[in-house]
Amino acid sequence: MALLDTALAELERARSLRAAAEARAGAVWNDVVFHDLEKRQLDPLEIEESRYLSTVRELGASLDRCMARLRNS
Amino acid sequence: MTRRAEVERLAVPELGADIRAYVARMRAGQSAVSGRLADAEAACRRATDEARRDLSVAMEQLAACRQQENADTTWAVATVDRAKARLAAMYGVATDVASLRSQYEPAARRFESATEVLAQQVQRELGRAEQTLDAYLGRSHGGGPSGGGPHTAGTPPVNDRVSQPAGFPDGVFMVPLSLVDDADTRVQGPGEFSEYYTPAALEWAHEAFISVIAPGIAAGATIDTFRDLDQAENRMGTRSYAMTYQGFLGTDAIVLSPAGAGLEVNNGYHRIWVARRMGLTSVPARVVGHGAS
Numbered sequence: 001m002a003l004l005d006t007a008l009a010e011l012e013r014a015r016s017l018r019a020a021a022e023a024r025a026g027a028v029w030n031d032v033v034f035h036d037l038e039k040r041q042l043d044p045l046e047i048e049e050s051r052y053l054s055t056v057r058e059l060g061a062s063l064d065r066c067m068a069r070l071r072n073s
Numbered sequence: 074m075t076r077r078a079e080v081e082r083l084a085v086p087e088l089g090a091d092i093r094a095y096v097a098r099m100r101a102g103q104s105a106v107s108g109r110l111a112d113a114e115a116a117c118r119r120a121t122d123e124a125r126r127d128l129s130v131a132m133e134q135l136a137a138c139r140q141q142e143n144a145d146t147t148w149a150v151a152t153v154d155r156a157k158a159r160l161a162a163m164y165g166v167a168t169d170v171a172s173l174r175s176q177y178e179p180a181a182r183r184f185e186s187a188t189e190v191l192a193q194q195v196q197r198e199l200g201r202a203e204q205t206l207d208a209y210l211g212r213s214h215g216g217g218p219s220g221g222g223p224h225t226a227g228t229p230p231v232n233d234r235v236s237q238p239a240g241f242p243d244g245v246f247m248v249p250l251s252l253v254d255d256a257d258t259r260v261q262g263p264g265e266f267s268e269y270y271t272p273a274a275l276e277w278a279h280e281a282f283i284s285v286i287a288p289g290i291a292a293g294a295t296i297d298t299f300r301d302l303d304q305a306e307n308r309m310g311t312r313s314y315a316m317t318y319q320g321f322l323g324t325d326a327i328v329l330s331p332a333g334a335g336l337e338v339n340n341g342y343h344r345i346w347v348a349r350r351m352g353l354t355s356v357p358a359r360v361v362g363h364g365a366s
Contacts, residue, residue: 003113007105014098021091029088042187049099052184056106059177063113066166066173070120073162 003067004060011053018049089195090352096188103181110174117167124163128156235360240290245322248358250349254335260346274311275347281317282357289314290322320344327358336360 022029042048135149235246259265263272289298299314308314319325327341338345341358348356 003109004106007102007109010098010105011102014095014102017091017098018095021088021095024091025088037187037190040186040190042183042190045187045191048184048187052180055177055180059106059110059173062173063110063170066170067113067116069162069166070116073120073159073166 002060003063004056008053008056008060011056015049015053018045022046087351090350092191092195093352096192099184099188103185106177106181110170110177113170114167114174117163117170121160121163121167124156124160128153128160131156238287238291240287240293241357242322244361245326245357245359247355248329248336248360249355250345250353252335253329253338253345253356253358254332255338255342255345258338258342258346260342265346266343270311270343272347272350275344276351277312278317278320279344279348279351279353279356281312281314282321283353285314286318286321287357290318296323321357327356329358329360330362331360 037043037045037048043051131149131152135146135153138144138146138149235248235252237246241247266272266275285302286294286299296315296318299318303309303313303315310316321327321344325340327344328339329336329341330339331337336358339361341356345356
């Protein structure tokens, strides 16, 4: 099992929760969620979330390689 | 109130609950990532310490070997070289892990900032929705001594954040959910509901109470008014106003009683569970046993 599997599973569950909430809320989602993100010079939540998850996946793969080097040295 | 405003007023609390759950889950995930990263760093430290000790032992063995006359130091030198190489490798891994942390942290901070914005925004939206609702109902929630309406027997149950809006029967109050301790509930999810009183049916009832029953009784409506309304709109069963009236203000009301600094649940776990899921901040409930204290 990779080092960040459990954390990634938790983050992916959160992503699914967000997608379902967005679908349920419809137009209200944009009114509530997007406005302040723009003011803080952040991208829409979906993009921030995707960027973060991508970073975590890369981190997980790199950490697994580091731990393998640790074990094999 | 326009139809869009009504839809938004109902959607915002639900969205608020969804976003709070999302933020909590994301933070749990982020915390898990930080924890695993810290584990990796700790593993690097342990491995580096062990490699350092091995090198120290190997160097002591080499020194001892060199003190012996005509001793063959080949094996001892090779051991030292291997220990040095291993220590260098451990340092390399530790450096790489430190570099990974420095790359991860800005991304984590940026995403934390996004979720923090969400949490703050939702808090504000929920506050705004509650104010709108209060204005609509012509009363105020929880604003200190003047915030509540008249209480039965002149004794407020638990504290002044509990109010008794106009038209509410004796003993029935609007109670903030923050005061309700339902930790002993057996209701953990939709699977705990009957086919008749489903979560969707109870959500309908909460919404009907907020938008129809509460303003109606404040204006003098009685259960007969709601029966007439049901007949006119062809409503019956769990999605009728009369049943909602009985369910929240009559014999089937949520029943709470003082316990410590809050209120424990005698009846109504399912409605309370649904109310929390909807993001509601208060529920109508009969409060019993509060006059004695």
